Amino acid sequence: RVVRDDASPPLPGTLMERSLTPADVSLIIxxxxxxxxxxxxxxxxxxxxxxxSIRNRPSLGIVERESGKLVGWMSTxxxxxxxxxxxxxxxxxRGLGRYLVRGLGHRVMAVTGGxxxxxxxxxxxxxxxxxxxxxxxxxxxxNFQRLYFRVK
Numbered sequence: 001r002v003v004r005d006d007a008s009p010p011l012p013g014t015l016m017e018r019s020l021t022p023a024d025v026s027l028i029i030x031x032x033x034x035x036x037x038x039x040x041x042x043x044x045x046x047x048x049x050x051x052x053s054i055r056n057r058p059s060l061g062i063v064e065r066e067s068g069k070l071v072g073w074m075s076t077x078x079x080x081x082x083x084x085x086x087x088x089x090x091x092x093x094r095g096l097g098r099y100l101v102r103g104l105g106h107r108v109m110a111v112t113g114g115x116x117x118x119x120x121x122x123x124x125x126x127x128x129x130x131x132x133x134x135x136x137x138x139x140x141x142x143n144f145q146r147l148y149f150r151v152k
Contacts, residue, residue, distance in 0.1 A: 011062065012094075015071065017103060020059035024070055025050050031086055050084075053077060058107035060100055062087075074100040076108055082117045085128055097131040105135070 011017065020028075029047050033040075053059065057076035063069060072087035082104050087096045101119075108117040119137065121128045129139070 011096075011099060014065050015062050015096075016065050017099075018061050018063060020054045020061045020070075020073055020075060022051055022054060024061060024073065025054065027070055028073065028084070028086070031088075049078070050075070053084075058104060058111060060104040060107060062091075062096055062100065072096045072100055074104045076104070076117070080108075080112075080117065082108060082119045083121070085131070097128075098135050101131055101135045101137075 025047055028050055029043060032046060033043065053075045057078075057080075059075040060073065061070050062072040064071060071091045074082060074085045076082050077084075082101070085097060085100060087100070105117055109115065119132060121132065133139070
């Protein structure tokens with residue numbers, strides 16, 4: 001197994017999962033600008049990379065069933081690692097991050113013949129580290145600007 005299946009609760013009935021679409025890119029980029037201070041110069045490059053990821057690799061979004069509004073997402077990078085985990089602040093603390101990591105991990109394994117994904121996270125992103133470890137990823141002893149996690 002890629003991750004512990006018991007590590008995330010089922011989605012509430014008001015939410016559903018789906019793959020990300022090109023229509024989601026603007027919201028994803030907007031969250032990057034707000035969360036990380038992504039410069040406007042880098043915005044077009046980020047848009048291009050995000051669009052490529054959504055079109056060509058596994059992704060997972062959680063949307064409100066009635067409105068279709070995206071409340072959380074995660075995607076697969078060109079390198080094959082998973083990342084860009086984001087849950088809107090009003091939806092945090094409900095297990096959606098764990099659901100996204102577990103679900104995208106399974107999607108990646110389905111297209112790689114069972115090879116578990118890896119992920120990288122900023123050293124300062126302690127909440128993300130906790131989510132990754134809760135679903136079965138373990139921090140690796142490397143000294144990058146970002147931390148490297150793999151499945152146990």
